[in-house]
Amino acid sequence: MRVMVLVKATEDSEQGFNPTPETMAMMEAMGKFNEDLEKAGILLAGDGLKPSSEAKRVAFDGAGRSVIDGPFAETRELVAGFWLWQVKDMDEAVAWVKRCPNPMPGPSEIEIRPIYELEDLLPQAGG
Template sequence: MRFMILVKATRESEAGVMPSEQLLAEMGRFNEELVKAGVMQAGEGLHPSAKGARVRFSGADRTVTPGPFPQTGELVAGFWLWQCASLQEAIDWVKRCPNPMPGESEIEIRQVFSAEDFGEAMTPELRQQEDRLRAELAGKG
């Protein structure tokens, strides 16, 4: 199973406060453990929402809202993509993670859909397209 691990933003991360050298070193060691265990597939930190935008869809209309966005606790400051045998394994890894922010912080764990989760809506043609795109992405890595 694949899981998206979402590091929630804080006032500090939204203000552009960069992590300390110590935290970067601790996260580097943790990421190394994840890679060696075959868990980590991707992971990155994100710039504050002030450097981003949101696009709202309403039928054929698109409305762009530039950042920053309110409600810091609902924003994402970084992510990992992990391959784990279960939600419990992902939880166990997150519990080993250094605190990603100074002070209190929160990490959310969400399972990523697989093709099988879509049932009959995932036709053989759509599955072939999915497989082709994944192979193309892997070739660019």
């Protein structure tokens, strides 16, 4: 089972990266965690994202397209980073996230979303 593990943005992450002793220690702990994920054969991809002030959105309305410049208002709805993992089930993904160092200086959340596989999109036999 593949899952997308989303590190939710915070006010701190939306300020951009500031190399303080605290953030450098956090980065070191996260690097160790990523090494553990790699050794376990779980990590497929992952990275941190720059603040939404450097982002764009493209809004679709029928054939129309419009570009919206960041920053975006609802910080708690934004993503600050992600991993793509291959795990046996959701319980394994939750167990790994519980081992993760806090990715932010203060309170934070990590969301785990299963990824559609081809068999999920095919008509079911007998249906």
